[in-house]
Amino acid sequence: MDYSLLAGGKRLRPILVLAAAEAVKGDEQSAAKSMPFACAVEMIHTYSLIHDDLPAMDNDDYRRGILTNHKVFGDAMAILAGDGLLTHAFHVATDALKHGVPPERVLSVVTELSKYAGLSGMVGGQVDDMLGEQGVTSLEQLENIHLHKTSDLIAFSLRAGGHAAEASEKQLEAFGLFGRNVGLAFQIQDDILDLTGSADKLGKPVKSDERQEKVTYPFLIGLDESRKRVAELTKEANEALMKAGLAKPDRLIEISDYLLKRDH
Amino acid sequence: MDYSLLAGGKRLRPILVLAAAEAVKGDEQSAAKSMPFACAVEMIHTYSLIHDDLPAMDNDDYRRGILTNHKVFGDAMAILAGDGLLTHAFHVATDALKHGVPPERVLSVVTELSKYAGLSGMVGGQVDDMLGEQGVTSLEQLENIHLHKTSDLIAFSLRAGGHAAEASEKQLEAFGLFGRNVGLAFQIQDDILDLTGSADKLGKPVKSDERQEKVTYPFLIGLDESRKRVAELTKEANEALMKAGLAKPDRLIEISDYLLKRDH
Numbered sequence: 001m002d003y004s005l006l007a008g009g010k011r012l013r014p015i016l017v018l019a020a021a022e023a024v025k026g027d028e029q030s031a032a033k034s035m036p037f038a039c040a041v042e043m044i045h046t047y048s049l050i051h052d053d054l055p056a057m058d059n060d061d062y063r064r065g066i067l068t069n070h071k072v073f074g075d076a077m078a079i080l081a082g083d084g085l086l087t088h089a090f091h092v093a094t095d096a097l098k099h100g101v102p103p104e105r106v107l108s109v110v111t112e113l114s115k116y117a118g119l120s121g122m123v124g125g126q127v128d129d130m131l132g133e134q135g136v137t138s139l140e141q142l143e144n145i146h147l148h149k150t151s152d153l154i155a156f157s158l159r160a161g162g163h164a165a166e167a168s169e170k171q172l173e174a175f176g177l178f179g180r181n182v183g184l185a186f187q188i189q190d191d192i193l194d195l196t197g198s199a200d201k202l203g204k205p206v207k208s209d210e211r212q213e214k215v216t217y218p219f220l221i222g223l224d225e226s227r228k229r230v231a232e233l234t235k236e237a238n239e240a241l242m243k244a245g246l247a248k249p250d251r252l253i254e255i256s257d258y259l260l261k262r263d264h
Numbered sequence: 265m266d267y268s269l270l271a272g273g274k275r276l277r278p279i280l281v282l283a284a285a286e287a288v289k290g291d292e293q294s295a296a297k298s299m300p301f302a303c304a305v306e307m308i309h310t311y312s313l314i315h316d317d318l319p320a321m322d323n324d325d326y327r328r329g330i331l332t333n334h335k336v337f338g339d340a341m342a343i344l345a346g347d348g349l350l351t352h353a354f355h356v357a358t359d360a361l362k363h364g365v366p367p368e369r370v371l372s373v374v375t376e377l378s379k380y381a382g383l384s385g386m387v388g389g390q391v392d393d394m395l396g397e398q399g400v401t402s403l404e405q406l407e408n409i410h411l412h413k414t415s416d417l418i419a420f421s422l423r424a425g426g427h428a429a430e431a432s433e434k435q436l437e438a439f440g441l442f443g444r445n446v447g448l449a450f451q452i453q454d455d456i457l458d459l460t461g462s463a464d465k466l467g468k469p470v471k472s473d474e475r476q477e478k479v480t481y482p483f484l485i486g487l488d489e490s491r492k493r494v495a496e497l498t499k500e501a502n503e504a505l506m507k508a509g510l511a512k513p514d515r516l517i518e519i520s521d522y523l524l525k526r527d528h
Contacts, residue, residue: 001383051347056320056339075320079343080391080479083382084352085317090354091378094371103367114355119265119348127344259489 001090003072005046007064012047012186012259013157019251020161020175021200026163033099034164037109040093041157044117046152047085050078052126058212065203091114096164105163116156128219136215140169143184150249151183158252167262174244181237184255185230189262191216192226201264254258265345265352267336269310271328276450276523277309277421278302283515284425284439289300291429297363298428301373304357305421309380311349312417314342316390322476326468353377360428369427373422378429380420389413399481422456422516429479436478445501449494453526455480456490465528498524 021034053060053068054075060068070078093113096106115121125148135144158175167175193202194209195218209216217226234256241249285298285357317324317332318339324332331363334342357377389412400406422439430438454509457466459482473480481490497522505513 047347051343054320054343056343076394077391079315079318079320080394083311083346084387084391086347086350087378087382087387090374093380093383094375097371100306103371107361107367107374110354110371110428111358114351114353114358118351118355122349123344125346127341127348130340131342260411 001084004063004069004081005043005049005085006207009046009067011042012255013041015255016154016179016182016252017041017161017164018034019255020158020167021253022161023162023170023241023246023249024162024165024167029089030165031259033096033101034161036092036095036099036101037157037160037164039169040089040113040155041160043085043092044113044122045091045153047082047089048117048122048126050085057130058205060208062204064067068092086117086176089117099164101164102166105166106110109160109163109228112156112159116152121148121152121156122150125152133214139217139220142215142217142220146184147188150187151180154183154186160257168245171244171246174240174246178237178242178252178256181233181240182259185233186259188217188226189229189259191218192223192230193225193263203264220244230260265348266346268314268327268333269307271330273328273339275306276519277305277325277418279519280418280421280443280446280516281305281425281428283318284422285303285428285433285517286396286425287430287505287510287513288431288435294429295425297360297365298425300356300363300365301421301428304353304377305424307349307353307356307419308377308386311353312350312386312390314346318342321394324468324472325346329468334485351383353381365428366430369430371431373427376420376423378398380416385412385416385420386414387426389416397478403481403484406479406481406484410448410451411444414451418450419443419445431511435508435510438504438510441504441523442501442520444515445497445504446523449497449501449520450523452481452490452494452497455482456487456494457526457528459487461527482503494524 017034017038018031022031024030047064050069052058053063054070059069062068062244067082074194090110093110094106097103125145129145129149132141132145155176157174158179162172162175191209194206197206199206215230238253241252280321281298281302286292286295288294294517313327314333316322317327318334325335326332333345354374358372389409393409393413396405396409398499419440422443422465423436426436426439455473461470463470481493501520502517505516
């Protein structure tokens with residue numbers, strides 16, 4: 001569990017939790033309250049990577065610049081490390097109660113985590129991805145996979161931060177839309193970087209999508225159109241945030257702009 | 265998920281949730297409130313069976329009288345079905361709020377579920393079991409594995425039922441001890457039945473422990489001593505329950521006595 005959790009990575013999801021919490025009232029105290037949710041979402045993300053990398057799934061040897069979990073500890077321990085992280089994420093999330101988040105909000109976060117990470121969210125997206133590998137033919141189908149496989153957990157991250165800061169329903173909705181769009185843009189950018197990036201910067205081999213004959217955004221609509229889509233989604237995300245009456249949306253907007261320009 | 269969840273089985277854990285909830289005040293209403301926890305614990309139990317049966321783990325072909333999940337759907341889908349059930353268990357557990365269980369109690373159950381099913385509980389026990397397969401030499405070591413691998417989730421079941429009925433701290437402790445002992449007795453009985461039972465009644469091949477050279481209770485202390493231990497643990501469990509000031513412990517005691525005499 002430690003091996004994969006502490007292997008680095010961008011920490012995008014926990015950063016989004018903290019930034020969303022801070023955005024609501026513009027205070028650092030809310031961000032501190034949201035820390036248990038930030039840790040929980042990184043555990044969920046890490047478990048999903050460990051299981052996705054297994055030979056039975058994507059069969060990847062490298063992740064975050066080091067050997068994948070099962071290459072070091074074997075398949076059985078990698079499955080259990082994933083199960084342990086997934087289960088422990090919920091334990092960590094409930095710690096928010098001790099940080100002063102009201103019980104109703106903590107419960108909302110637990111419910112949302114199990115929804116966005118579960119069968120109607122990330123796990124469902126992964127299933128659709130595996131079932132569709134032979135036959136994704138439309139942009140709509142591909143987008144639907146990405147929305148669940150990637151966007152859902154990012155949307156959760158924003159909403160969890162919002163709950164920690166006791167955001168209004170309107171703010172939670174804006175966070176959800178921001179997360180949806182940023183998540184989708186993130187995934188398209190991943191597809192673009194797999195084609196145009198450097199293995200050194202990415203910490204994993206490039207052009208693996210082509211080798212695995214994966215249907216990607218660049219494959220379906222070309223590189224230029226894919227880049228345009230990333231920019232549009234980011235613009236929409238930022239606009240939704242600006243209209244939500246947040247005290248300090250600046251940092252979230254910086255993050256979405258940074259993601260737009262990232263090379264790894 | 266449905267294939268394994270609806271394959272039958274004894275439903276021991278959900279029955280214990282409902283029976284514990286009823287025991288506190290002797291009312292059916294508390295049992296009804298505890299239903300979301302009963303469903304959650306069966307989902308956790310089922311996910312653990314799906315993952316345990318994988319080729320990378322115990323590599324079993326049959327479970328509950330039918331082909332194991334991965335034999336029907338493949339390893340990737342079996343991993344994801346397990347992940348989906350594990351995640352959804354927490355979703356279902358939070359439904360208890362709608363059934364009238366106070367938010368603090370629901371949160372306690374979520375925290376306990378992630379503890380008893382997680383790295384210091386069931387997952388940890390499974391890890392110890394796999395690491396120890398080559399070298400379990402003492403009864404203490406074996407008992408420690410069983411306490412986490414089996415007893416923890418059964419202890420959770422009892423405590424979750426207790427929370428639904430707003431049990432006192434003393435009652436929760438008695439439930440925990442009852443679950444610990446019944447779980448251990450259950451596991452020893454499993455070891456005994458693997459040696460002496462019929463494949464037809466068990467729904468799985470017998471003598472698989474011997475074939476896999478597993479260290480079991482009968483292997484370490486013999487059949488007679490193992491049977492004696494099951495009876496002692498059951499007696500202790502029932503005594504703890506009788507002293508907890510429960511309105512109606514009868515059904516729980518019937519269950520532990522039934523388990524003592526089971527042949528499958």
